[in-house]
Amino acid sequence: xxxxxxxxxxxxxxxxxxxxxxxxxxxxxxxxxxxxxxxxxxxxxxxxxxxxxxxxxxxxxxxxxxxxxxxxxxxxxxxxxxxxxxxxxxxxxxxxxxxxxxxxxxxxxxxxxxxxxxxxxxxxxxxxxxxxxxxxxxxxxxxxxxxxxxxxxxxxxxxxxxxxxxxxxxxxxxxxxxxxxxxxxxxxxxxxxxxxxxxxxxxxxxxxxxxxxxxxxxxxxxxxxxxxxxxxxxxxxxxxxxxxxxxxxxxxxxxxxxxxxxxxxxxxxxxxxxxxxxxxxxxxxxxxxxxxxxxxxxxxxxxxxxxxxxxxxxxxxxxxxxxxxxxxxxxxxxxxxxxxxxxxxxxxxxxxxxxxxxxxxxxxxxxxxxxxxxxxxxxxxxxxxxxxxxxxxxxxxxxxxxxxxxxxxxxxxxxxxxxxxxxxxxxxxxxxxxxxxxxxxxxxxxxxxxxxxxxxxxxxxxxxxxxxxxxxxxxxxxxxxxxxxxxxxxxxxxxxxxxxxxxxxxxxxxxxxxxxxxxxxxxxxxxxxxxxxxxxxxxxxxxxxxxxxxxxxxxxxxxxxxxxxxxxxxxxxxxxxxxxxxxxxxxxxxxxxxxxxxx
Amino acid sequence: xxxxxxxxxxxxxxxxxxxxxxxxxxxxxxxxxxxxxxxxxxxxxxxxxxxxxxxxxxxxxxxxxxxxxxxxxxxxxxxxxxxxxxxxxxxxxxxxxxxxxxxxxxxxxxxxxxxxxxxxxxxxxxxxxxxxxxxxxxxxxxxxxxxxxxxxxxxxxxxxxxxxxxxxxxxxxxxxxxxxxxxxxxxxxxxxxxxxxxxxxxxxxxxxxxxxxxxxxxxxxxxxxxxxxxxxxxxxxxxxxxxxxxxxxxxxxxxxxxxxxxxxxxxxxxxxxxxxxxxxxxxxxxxxxxxxxxxxxxxxxxxxxxxxxxxxxxxxxxxxxxxxxxxxxxxxxxxxxxxxxxxxxxxxxxxxxxxxxxxxxxxxxxxxxxxxxxxxxx
Numbered sequence: 008x009x010x011x012x013x014x015x016x017x018x019x020x021x022x023x024x025x026x027x028x029x030x031x032x033x034x035x036x037x038x039x040x041x042x043x044x045x046x047x048x049x050x051x052x053x054x055x056x057x058x059x060x061x062x063x064x065x066x067x068x069x070x071x072x073x074x075x076x077x078x079x080x081x082x083x084x085x086x087x088x089x090x091x092x093x094x095x096x097x098x099x100x101x102x103x104x105x106x107x108x109x110x111x112x113x114x115x116x117x118x119x120x121x122x123x124x125x126x127x128x129x130x131x132x133x134x135x136x137x138x139x140x141x142x143x144x145x146x147x148x149x150x151x152x153x154x155x156x157x158x159x160x161x162x163x164x165x166x167x168x169x170x171x172x173x174x175x176x177x178x179x180x181x182x183x184x185x186x187x188x189x190x191x192x193x194x195x196x197x198x199x200x201x202x203x204x205x206x207x208x209x210x211x212x213x214x215x216x217x218x219x220x221x222x223x224x225x226x227x228x229x230x231x232x233x234x235x236x237x238x239x240x241x242x243x244x245x246x247x248x249x250x251x252x253x254x255x256x257x258x259x260x261x262x263x264x265x266x267x268x269x270x271x272x273x274x275x276x277x278x279x280x281x282x283x284x285x286x287x288x289x290x291x292x293x294x295x296x297x298x299x300x301x302x303x304x305x306x307x308x309x310x311x312x313x314x315x316x317x318x319x320x321x322x323x324x325x326x327x328x329x330x331x332x333x334x335x336x337x338x339x340x341x342x343x344x345x346x347x348x349x350x351x352x353x354x355x356x357x358x359x360x361x362x363x364x365x366x367x368x369x370x371x372x373x374x375x376x377x378x379x380x381x382x383x384x385x386x387x388x389x390x391x392x393x394x395x396x397x398x399x400x401x402x403x404x405x406x407x408x409x410x411x412x413x414x415x416x417x418x419x420x421x422x423x424x425x426x427x428x429x430x431x432x433x434x435x436x437x438x439x440x441x442x443x444x445x446x447x448x449x450x451x452x453x454x455x456x457x458x459x460x461x462x463x464x465x466x467x468x469x470x471x472x473x474x475x476x477x478x479x480x481x482x483x484x485x486x487x488x489x490x491x492x493x494x495x496x497x498x499x500x501x502x503x504x505x506x507x508x509x510x511x512x513x514x515x516x517x518x519x520x521x522x523x524x525x526x527x528x529x530x531x532x533x534x535x536x537x538x539x540x541x542x543x544x545x546x547x548x549x550x551x552x553x554x555x556x557x558x559x560x561x562x563x564x565x566x567x568x569x570x571x572x573x574x575x576x577x578x579x580x581x582x583x584x585x586x587x588x589x590x591x592x593x594x595x596x597x598x599x600x601x602x603x604x605x606x
Numbered sequence: 607x608x609x610x611x612x613x614x615x616x617x618x619x620x621x622x623x624x625x626x627x628x629x630x631x632x633x634x635x636x637x638x639x640x641x642x643x644x645x646x647x648x649x650x651x652x653x654x655x656x657x658x659x660x661x662x663x664x665x666x667x668x669x670x671x672x673x674x675x676x677x678x679x680x681x682x683x684x685x686x687x688x689x690x691x692x693x694x695x696x697x698x699x700x701x702x703x704x705x706x707x708x709x710x711x712x713x714x715x716x717x718x719x720x721x722x723x724x725x726x727x728x729x730x731x732x733x734x735x736x737x738x739x740x741x742x743x744x745x746x747x748x749x750x751x752x753x754x755x756x757x758x759x760x761x762x763x764x765x766x767x768x769x770x771x772x773x774x775x776x777x778x779x780x781x782x783x784x785x786x787x788x789x790x791x792x793x794x795x796x797x798x799x800x801x802x803x804x805x806x807x808x809x810x811x812x813x814x815x816x817x818x819x820x821x822x823x824x825x826x827x828x829x830x831x832x833x834x835x836x837x838x839x840x841x842x843x844x845x846x847x848x849x850x851x852x853x854x855x856x857x858x859x860x861x862x863x864x865x866x867x868x869x870x871x872x873x874x875x876x877x878x879x880x881x882x883x884x885x886x887x888x889x890x891x892x893x894x895x896x897x898x899x900x901x902x903x904x905x906x907x908x909x910x911x912x913x914x915x916x917x918x919x920x921x922x923x924x925x926x927x928x929x930x931x932x933x934x935x936x937x938x939x940x941x942x943x944x945x946x947x948x949x950x951x952x953x954x955x956x957x958x959x960x961x962x963x964x965x966x967x968x969x970x971x972x973x974x975x976x977x978x979x980x981x982x983x984x
Contacts, residue, residue: 532956558845560800564618564877567861575981
């Protein structure tokens, strides 16, 4: 394929600004899919994605478009829109020369619009801004164009007007893709260099590697080598996504497609690695990517101890297709044998958890998520801790460090005060404010990640009545006065309820936690003391009084059906309890640690 | 597993009329609609015809509502109707629920004339404050008067009492127990007040207008009944029921034994052939369905053998004698320990259950926590 007729592009947008709908429309218009095959969001082939209307994994599809007598190959490399998957966005962008930047004509520039636009700019991509959803009854076209100019520094004259849903302006999009985005450069005759931007496991064919060929060509029979891992394989098949896998003779410089090379395990493929020819290797690998960083961890335990092996198998299955997710076995006094799982962020965690419950049908107890911490020990050693249980008792600890993020909020100007208050309450450090127009502003704060991930987004939405958006990036670890807050139930420390908190908040958090646990744990036949402690010092206490009586008074012929249903319901509720000593703790209690509520 | 189901030898008839609805009551009934009584009797007639042939039974129970709210002539019509379909076997028990107010001698005579040999009086309490709160239309003297007159003709009578009523004191409850004993009934039922959805009490509690008594006081009241009634010769043969020797309600014992029974009238339940059916709870819907020849059943469930066994088990645990391993096997075809070993172990350990080798039963402490035990057996 002559690179002159190839264009590689991504679509980037804030969530819900219509990315997937526009992608579908591009496929439909070019006959890549037929109207009959058309289903919403064809690129999202994970159930979870379609259900939640979000794209999680990077996907690619080759579109053929006829223009001035020539057939162009337009490779759309899809990107996830959520902040948790920034990492995947950057991967996709590295395979492209241009990006369509979608902005909702009513909602305007939002936090992820900014984040994604800058990611594309940093990757040296040509940006084609598009005002989407122009068919909406209410739009703010002029203001949004202002925002695009002010915040993103793009010329309003370059902005296309489209509607993915109604199919308006689609031809302009094709034209812009061909005319504005440069064709890929790279010699077909040079030694092979192909960037691995994703991989997928197929039960029948083994690992499919998604590549963007930068230089050279790749075809069946070629011996290839992964430049990072050094492993060699023989290519069995190459092909393109249209959108299903379609075999082709070869992939040449500039093209995007898949490679099957008899690789059995996903673990053997490193996303970001460079594929080259074993016989005629390139001198230098491509820049590649930073490895994903798991910042959010939680424990997952089967309620039935016998499900442990089943859980292990399911986690392994999931990790096959998601390299950004990790799991290691751990034990808890309270919960028995389980796994500590690491995620890119909260959404990522929710998705994995949903898939486990849906596909594996294992009843799980999930502990409250926590971020990962760094401990600088007196002997100079630095420990990474992703479970509060692993924090050593005070001795030997020099510095306790937590991850800090730079958070970018875009919100109505009248909400600036409340959001600043929210950030200050959460140990935020103010950085800057910028007005996008008379009524909207962008504020930047540096905040501890732990204060952001749990419910910052919900709080922002509620304070701004849905109009505020946020995005964040990790900027590093910083020392903070952190302590481990233990929870004792009837005198016994429940390791799975331990959290790490800032010392200044410990007492308040302890009090609230005890109060919430009191609401979650039902009365037993004895009194239960709930205590929060730092080290051996008790800082809060609640008492669950003993149940005195639990008996149905009336039970005659007409009552039996109803009572039995009532009892069955109580019993069902008990199933999700974990026996801890004499006390039964419901699954929900382990998550109550997380709700900061109205502390 | 094949189980043969014996024919019911117990029948329940629901009479859904009352002078007014008390604030705590969620039973199937209509108040102030006495003009429906005639139609009700016609409909009951039609529903009873589904029996096709008269049946011999050991126990017949007229509950409500207030069966004695019917006028003497209406009551007579009901009793005659029942005598056409039910043949009372020798040694039978025929119970009628009655309200102390308006229970005159004519009605008592009429009942005895038709073979009624057990009356359950809805006394509820003796102190005025509690009676008012419960919205009852009688006072202590009414109870004493009615009980005295009933006793002359029907020695086997029972008093229904309610404890745990807002503002009710432990002392007042003890007084109610004392005065009940004084009337020398054969049987006393004590019911802890519950707040049922759809009742006035439920919404009052929901809106904070009434405050339920604390767990501690309720427990003390139940404990008082469990102390004082046995001391006066009443054996606690079921969680809420106390009787002198020979005074147990045989009809109710059928329910707790997992036995079969007929049921007629709106909201009435029947259990025949392992299938439990409950008639529609709305009086007018029931009337309409019966008259238009449609099934009056509101809900029905066919219990699987194991569910049937488990249900018999938890109902049986309500009785003082608990569940005998031998009887359980005979009734359900299941070996008790196959179904319930973990639950038995757990609750023997918690001290709520006693394993006597021949069977299992709740301990004294267990009676306060029967539901906590029961759910582990389901």
